Amino acid sequence: MATERLTIPATPRTPEIDFDFASGRLALRGESYPDDVATLFGPVVAALREHLAEPSDAPLHVAIELVYFNSSSAKVLMTIFQLLEEAARQGRPVTVDWYCDPDDETMREFGEDFSEDLEHVTFSLREAADRQ
Secondary structure (H helix, E strand, O other): OOOOEEEEOOOOOOOEEEEEOOOOEEEEEEEEOOOOHHHHHHHHHHHHHHHHHOOOOOOEEEEEEEEEEOHHHHHHHHHHHHHHHHHHHOOOOEEEEEEEOOOOHHHHHHHHHHHHOOOOOEEEEEEHHHOO
């Protein structure tokens, strides 16, 4: 049976991860520059793969609000986005909200760059203050 929820509390170097598969709401918040990206994100990517392997047309909503991430974390984000893109390509409704401070040009540009690689995922740049 697939994981229904994966939660990992934030640390000073790692984001809060709350993937509530049962409700279709996945969230990453905080900073991401872990000492060992594979140890942190390996189970996250595995749980997402497992969840997406089960056919479903239930919508997925992903909220990402990272104030900083390193290049290793960026690679993991690309992997996550590729998995979501494939699910969306197969007909699953997937929405990604990329939250960033309106004054943070760098994070806005990262969101824009990620969105360019997504054809089937609905990707929105949003101001962090709008997050609920």
